[in-house]
Amino acid sequence: MTRLKKLEESFVLPTYAKFPFALARGRGTYVWDEAGNRYLDLYGGHAVCLLGHCPPEVVAAISEQAKRLLFYSNLVYSRVRAQAAKALVRLCDIAGSQVFFCNSGAEANEGAMRLARLATGRARILATTGSFHGRTAAALAATGIDSYKKPAHGLARDVSHVPFGDLAAAQAALGPDVAGFILEPIQSIAGIVAPPAGYLSGLARLCRRHGTMLIFDEVQTGLGRLGAPTAAQAFDVEPDILTFAKALGSGVPCAAVLAGPRAAARIKSGDLGSTFGGGPLACAAILATLEILTQRRLWRNAARMEALARRTLVFPALREIRGKGLLLGLVLDKPSQEVRDGLLRRRILVGSSQDPRVIRLLPPLTVTAKELALLRGALSDIWEARPAKGASNP
Template sequence: MELTQDYRALDARYYMPAFSRTMKIVRGKGARVWDAEGREYIDCVAGIAVCSTGHCHPAVVKAICDQAHDLIHCSNLYYVPHQAEFAEKIVEISGLDGGKTFFSNSGAEANEGAIKLARLATGKKKFVSFTHGFHGRTLGSLAVTHKPAIREPFEPLEPKCTFIDYGDVEALKRAVDEDTAGVFVEAIQGEAGVLPAPRGFFEEIREICEKKGALMIADEVQTGMGRTGRWFAYQHTGVAPDIITMAKGIASGFPMGALVAREGLEFKKSEHGSTFAGGPLACAAGRATVRVIEEILPSIPTKAERFAAGLAAHNPRVFGLMIGVTVGERCAEAAAYCAEHGVLVNCAADGNLRLVPPLVITDEEIDTAVGVINEALR
């Protein structure tokens, strides 16, 4: 194959057209990336909240390379290097004292695991989730994801799930019954455009779940790993879920996810498994990622304030480095303008501009990005 062959033609010929894309990113460093034509961008997408420590953070790169020299893969038939140590750290930062973790390869897989664990633990079959929520595209995680455009082609789906309006406590009370295994909820709905849960909503969910014997499952795939200024967004509420799922920023771009369950909730032998989950490279990358985030976590609120002040004219929704701006039908046009002027942003649902930059983004980069976004929204 000729290396000079046009990548667009190759993609069109050999890759299923499941994505809409206009550029090829070939290199990254910190909060900046470069495309195949050599153009430089401040990346406020970060792989959709994935590149938490920035692109190619030296500590993460070193951890992956060092581990790759020793062992790339080890089956879970054996004790895996770094796995128990990283599990200990994830349980610690989750705040679920006495809990245990299970690693996966993605957020969708983590949510699949949560579905299985909730069914095992409760003996119940059904779930409740919320409109505009997003929990993944595998059949199980899609079953608890509301978005009709991606659900309906694959129906009927299992498990059975009732969807109610985000924040509607009375509807939640009616929906959670004696056969409800769990309630899936995001503290901030990222795919919907960075929409926060109403004040007191998590407390209400917790109370309803306890009354009905259902498990409260907090999906922190996008909001976790320091994104909102705490390790997990639910920690702003003072309420502890039964299960937390996570992925995206957990290993700085190395494919990984996890679920953490409170004390007393765990898979027994042969109830769950995975060939690749929690492998040596993933756990090495994850441990390095957590160490970096520990250092920069105190700076997130200040960076959030800088974004909020810079975008104040557009009434942004700012939760740490998770930012939404309602733009409407001009969202795609605004995102394209930003890209043309060296800033990558993303359109989430319903015309909402979404920014989820690397946590290492600098003040100078924030100011530059804000300037371009303001120009685009004028």
């Protein structure tokens, strides 16, 4: 590991904090490091591995597609692209919606804001404090966490922020110049912050009244994670635009903007574009991912596992479990670093957040009761100061 660490650090810019190991392979909810140690991945490769690691159906679909046609651009029609778009439209269940494919969450959010501006002919975007929308210029401008914005200069103008969850503030800020209101339905990186009851539906009503496009950034909440196919469905709200990335292709880089009829109405050739977006390999991964998700209705397991987590993860040091489905924040009574380190020693991967007290759980939707019991056992060992013995190893 020391030699690999040195090699990577010599040639890759040091822009990420890292776990102290290199992974060699993954299967289901588990990954193995180069030394052969097995880890239980409750971080889901950063909310990407929705169906678990290396889901066989997705691996087969991309292998087949790679042999047939690895790439051609959007200048040609593509059966797999059309089918992937249809599968996403069906899953989101917004009548008359259409898809634009791109490559990352930030790019999808850029596209969504552009769509809102094109659809309304207005310039201004509203966003919420505590949100994260990506690191490209406009996505970063919409991000409401200062630490991400500090290193960047020359951020896009025409974006202002209102407090998340504050309907009166949204009402005061909306006006005839506002093209779009972008937000994460549940703020993930902020530390799993859920909206107060009625906030999202109230926001939808306000946006409609002002002719403003409501944009749900579903890069983390989407595709079954909240116990319904989308956060929009979980909260029974119909936004004008939804963005997806991370889990969409089970790890093959891809993203999508789903435009409802109001947002799609005025779009014409040249308004949005991307060389790689909607390429056949990515679309094969998207189609296979959405087929498995839909056939197995995996969002129901997300709801079941949330209920189980709430019932069984009960400890004096655990103040609260925030979030919904399998986007959960364990709020501790003090900074969570020590507990995260303890879990890592027991070979269980979890996430941190902007809130130092919060441990984020973003496991594959296929996670089982047995795997949650491993987490419970490890937490109980940590809090009762029992030594680590590699809890997730067979």
